[in-house]
Amino acid sequence: MVATLRIDELSVSFAHRTGTAAAVDGVSLCIAPAECVGVVGESGSGKTQLFLAVMGLAGNAKVSGSIRFQGEELLGAAAPAINRVRGSKLTMMFQDPMTSLTPHLSIGTQLAEVVVCHLGRSWGEARIAAGRMLERVRIPEPQRRLNQYPHELSGGMRQRVMLAMSLLCEPALVIADEPTSALDVTIQAQIIGLLRAVRGEAGTALALISHDLAVVAGLADRILVMYAGRIVEHGAAAELFRQPRHPYTAGLLECVPSLSGPRLARLPTLAGQPPRPGEALQGCSFAPRCPRAADRCRSERPVLTGASTRQVACHFPLA
């Protein structure tokens, strides 16, 4: 079976005054058809840059490695080849639904445009498809929404429009970058439910990028944990949450305040802070914050090892 997305040794780096800073550093991953993969990490961990590179939206960053979508290499491909899949078979929805919609075009026009451009349908047909898709993402009064403008919709509704737009051409993969982070918790629950339903209905693969472990926990089959531009742990969602093996994953999980369990006199914390981009670190980039770090961690960088379904990049992983 051909993977929907296969990334090999991908690096994304930015030039600055004193050299280059790698936002993504040698990341390899694979997403199978209909699979939901969660990518978690804190701000600056490189999770968004990784997928912007997949979409060919990394701007003036230097991208190296390989990005194959349904077997076809995207990195270095000519613009027409990329534009054939981008926005139709490979789509991305962003965190802020206000700035990712065009303010002066009606919702109907913005949605129909995708169908006209990618599927070559007439505007009339495209508008009907747009209305149907709004119904599928459970927007109340879908026909009325077609004539409305982004500012007339709430944040939750705009995010539903973004999802509708990314689903219009029956994509093989939807990349959702913090799709619920700007939303209130009751609306977030609705959007998570919707993403779950969409996956079930259409067999679309989903890459879910989030800083919120709990959001990812409710959706993903597999989870990749990123730290300082690299994948530090990877595994099936339930297993990773039950038994994290990288000290960073374990620390992160401990830090998430819970609604159940005892109230604590002091909250668990991870000491220190992540390295700045471009900060040259020998060895493991988590070593300065790691309670288990030894001399070896400060001199030798650990590589991702283990069975293909459960990997960890640590010299002294938790049992």
Place this chain on the structure above:
Amino acid sequence: MNHPLLQVRDLRVDFGRHTALRDVSFDLFRSETMALVGESGSGKSTLARAILRLVGAAQGRVEFMGLDLLRIPASQLRAQRRNLQIVFQDPLASLDPRMSVGEAIAEPLRIFEPTLTAAERSRRVAAMLERVGLSAGLAGRYPHEFSGGQCQRIGIARAMVLHPSLLICDEAVSSLDVSIQGQILNLLLDLQREAGMTMLFITHNLAVARQLSHRVMVMYLGRLVEIASCDALFAAPVHPYTRALLAAVPQIPPLAAAAPAARGERAVPDVTASGCAFRDRCPYALRVCETTDPPLLEVAPGQWAACHRSHETLNPLS
């Protein structure tokens, strides 16, 4: 119980035709941490600003240490500011980029303790920097040289340097990564315990509220819908909105069964609307909810809720 440090009564704030806050009444006792939770647009920040008189109130009373903050003359209000400090959400935006962090922390001292010598002032600044977990040697640096978590420590140092009796934190950890968030919450907990400070902690994150607070107030569309002790609120929430809010929080491991969440989305606050503001989204709404605004009533000792069915919802509803 001791006398409240802050008493808010019937507070109402209008923005043009919109009512952002109405009928807000509560007491805040000395050395208490009160969490104020609610979704965006519910009026949490407006309440903080109205207490500090950063926005004008249309009616009501804010009594702080025996003074009605809404009615005292500006000069007297300014003198009170040293007792009322606030920490904002965006740590970098709330610091002046051209002022070294040492100067930023010294500024309140210059204003409120003008008799301090320069040496005494820098000693106080150094001590405060150390207290919030930063090295005193960093006083000459500028905000852009610090990370978000460090800037928030600086914001807290600036608020705490005058030993205020009330500290308002408006989403003070919301822009921080989860590994940093715990560090800042622990710092606030320590400061609160050491100094016996009273804290109003505004957050949209219920799990954070649970870890930090003695009592919790829940706000929906400009009204307080529930006030309870932290333990009671999380163990036995009364208001259907509180229940929906708690059910919507994603958990690890994920909850198996989807609890009854709130339907639809919130409406735009409207002065002329009668009835309960939550009724359109409420799975328990009755006809009376459309016509009559439910008052905030004590439904159990120390637990207040604004719901016509609060006596039923104390027991599980079918």
